Amino acid sequence: MSHTISSEAPMTGGRADAPPLLYGVDLHKAFGPSRALDGASLHIRAGEVVALMGPSGSGKSTLMHCLAGIVRPDSGRVLYRNDDLTTMSDARRSALRRTEFGFVFQFGQLVPELSCLENVALSLRLGGARQRAAEAKAAEWLEVLEVADVAAKRPGEVSGGQGQRVAVARALAAGPSVIFADEPTGALDSLNGERVMDLLTMSARRTGTAVLLVTHDARVAAYSDREIVVRDGRTRGGEPA
Amino acid sequence: MSVAQTLLGLLESGPRYGYDLKRAYDERFGRDRPLHYGQVYSTLARLLKNGLVEVESVEPGGGPERKCYTITDAGITDVEHWLTQPEKPEPYLQSTLYTKVVLALLTGRAAAEILDTQRAEHLRLMRELTRRKQQGDLADKLICDHALFHLEADLRWLELTAARLDELTREVRR
Ligand SMILES: Nc1ncnc2c1ncn2[C@@H]1O[C@H](COP(=O)(O)OP(=O)(O)OP(=O)(O)O)[C@@H](O)[C@H]1O
Ligand SMILES: [Mg+2]
Numbered sequence: 001m002s003h004t005i006s007s008e009a010p011m012t013g014g015r016a017d018a019p020p021l022l023y024g025v026d027l028h029k030a031f032g033p034s035r036a037l038d039g040a041s042l043h044i045r046a047g048e049v050v051a052l053m054g055p056s057g058s059g060k061s062t063l064m065h066c067l068a069g070i071v072r073p074d075s076g077r078v079l080y081r082n083d084d085l086t087t088m089s090d091a092r093r094s095a096l097r098r099t100e101f102g103f104v105f106q107f108g109q110l111v112p113e114l115s116c117l118e119n120v121a122l123s124l125r126l127g128g129a130r131q132r133a134a135e136a137k138a139a140e141w142l143e144v145l146e147v148a149d150v151a152a153k154r155p156g157e158v159s160g161g162q163g164q165r166v167a168v169a170r171a172l173a174a175g176p177s178v179i180f181a182d183e184p185t186g187a188l189d190s191l192n193g194e195r196v197m198d199l200l201t202m203s204a205r206r207t208g209t210a211v212l213l214v215t216h217d218a219r220v221a222a223y224s225d226r227e228i229v230v231r232d233g234r235t236r237g238g239e240p241a
Numbered sequence: 242m243s244v245a246q247t248l249l250g251l252l253e254s255g256p257r258y259g260y261d262l263k264r265a266y267d268e269r270f271g272r273d274r275p276l277h278y279g280q281v282y283s284t285l286a287r288l289l290k291n292g293l294v295e296v297e298s299v300e301p302g303g304g305p306e307r308k309c310y311t312i313t314d315a316g317i318t319d320v321e322h323w324l325t326q327p328e329k330p331e332p333y334l335q336s337t338l339y340t341k342v343v344l345a346l347l348t349g350r351a352a353a354e355i356l357d358t359q360r361a362e363h364l365r366l367m368r369e370l371t372r373r374k375q376q377g378d379l380a381d382k383l384i385c386d387h388a389l390f391h392l393e394a395d396l397r398w399l400e401l402t403a404a405r406l407d408e409l410t411r412e413v414r415r
Contacts (some may be wrong), residue, residue: 055404198375218396219389222367229357236357 018045020079021210022178024067027076029059029233036062037073038233046177047208049201051221054230060214061182063230067212068101068180069093098126102171102209104181104200109167110155116166117142117151123174141169145199161192168200172209179204182214190219197223244276245284246323249293249316256297256311259285285310293319338395342402346413356403363396 020043029037036059044050052060065071067078069085078085080100085093102123103109110119120138125131142148145165150158158166164184171179184200185193201223204211215221229236244266251257251265259281267275288294293316300307312320338359345352367389374385402409 055400202375218364218367218393219371221364222371222389224368227361227364229360 018047020044021046021081022067022212023077023079024063025077025079027063027066027073027078029062029066029071029073035233037066037076040076040230040233040235042067042228042235044178044210044212046210047205048226049204049211049213049224051224051227052212052214052230053216053218053221053227056216058230059233060230062233063235064180064182064212064214068103068178069097099174100177102174102176102179104164104167104171104179104184106183106186110163110170112155115152115154116147116158116162119155119166120170120173123170127174138169138173141173142166144172144203145169146195160187161189161196164188164192164196165199168196168203172200172203172207175207176209178210178212180212183216184213185215185217185220193217193220243323244280245288246320248281248284249288249312250320250324252294252310252312253317253320256309258300258307258309262310288316291315338399338402342406342409343413346406346410352406352410353403356399356406360396360399360403363392363399367392367396 023043025041027037027040028035038059040059040063042050042052042063052064054060062071066073066076067085069078069080072086076086080096083096085096088096110116111122114122117135117138120141121129121131121134124134124137129137139148139151142151142165145168147158147162147165147169150162150166155163155166164187168184171181179200181200185196188196197220201211203209211224213220213224221227247270248262248266251262251269257265262285263276263278263281266281285294289296289310293313294310295313297309297311299309338355341355342352344350345355370385370389370392374382374389377385
């Protein structure tokens with residue numbers, strides 16, 4: 001594996017003195033008359049798990065999409081290792097998304113025609129790995145996420161909890177620096193949600209991967225190192241403006 | 242939580258010296274709040290007076306820590322009764338927080354900030370418990386989970402109250 005899965009994982013990630021890995025500054029974004037973001041700022045350090053909370057419609061997903069280079073803000077800057085996502089070319093931005101970022105959403109992120117193993121291998125193939133190597137590594141990640149037994153099944157044939165673990169395996173497998181997770185446990189019961197969070201945060205901490213997590217669930221947010229509250233498109237929680 | 246019944250329950254599994262009893266309690270239940278020796282011995286004295294425990298033997302030179310206590314039949318009945326009675330659900334925290342919020346509104350202070358501060362504090366504790374849970378055994382997980390669910394309930398109330406603050410302000414100031 002490109003990053004070893006060691007056993008001595010620190011329980012909190014992100015050194016307080018480390019420079020931010022990803023930095024969103026004074027972000028504004030409107031959809032027609034609705035101001036989804038109205039001066040939101042957020043930083044995340046390497047290996048840190050940050051929870052985004054706030055009422056429905058407050059702008060959490062929009063903020064996450066801006067930071068992940070999926071949505072371009074109307075104004076403000078998004079810096080990833082000193083590169084500005086808001087001004088780089090679309091091609092560079094999607095390359096960055098593919099190699100540096102991983103994604104876990106609530107539903108529908110796996111390719112339905114591929115087996116679970118192939119889904120995980122696909123993200124490695126996109127990163128340039130050869131088929132056999134990709135599949136071997138994908139199998140290891142399914143093992144880490146405790147879903148080796150569903151490797152041959154398609155996403156439609158596994159439970160919600162199993163599917164989420166496969167999605168987490170897929171997000172982690174390519175060795176991203178940041179994982180974006182929008183309500184990753186939203187469709188799961190509490191025991192399964194918890195296991196997914198356990199595995200996601202423990203694996204992320206072992207590999208030094210930062211996680212930006214959107215959730216309504218305080219028990220899920222409690223897996224983070226820090227929380228940021230979004231209200232009316234603005235951030236609170238010790239973020240420098 | 243009733244310390245007396247908990248100590249009794251521990252004695253039901255076998256006689257113990259006062260000192261061992263305190264240690265057993267702290268290990269299992271007193272992680273956050275270990276018992277004081279004084280509390281253990283005053284509780285044992287009361288249990289003794291009420292006939293719920295007996296002194297089985299005393300080691301020479303013995304203060305209370307050198308006495309070996311054993312549970313009586315009446316003691317076992319008492320434990321049984323306590324275990325089978327449901328606890329009164331207590332909305333202990335809400336009443337304090339509610340008072341603070343209303344007072345803040347009445348005096349024109351920022352109630353939203355009180356709620357935010359409380360929210361952050363709740364989440365801080367939830368984080369700590371979650372970490373403890375991740376490192377702990379099953380018993381730790383169950384104990385932490387109970388606390389987590391309660392804190393979550395409080396948090397929901399805090400969020401709901403925050404969402405209704407304008408409404409509440411109008412009502413309180415009427
Ligand atoms: N693609 C879009 N087109 C139009 N409006 C949008 C779009 N995306 C978001 N919005 C609006 O922007 C605001 C913020 O939406 P966003 O999805 O970021 O909220 P959220 O905090 O993620 O909410 P939830 O908790 O319900 O997922 C909302 O008013 C929403 O209606
Ligand atoms: Mg959303």
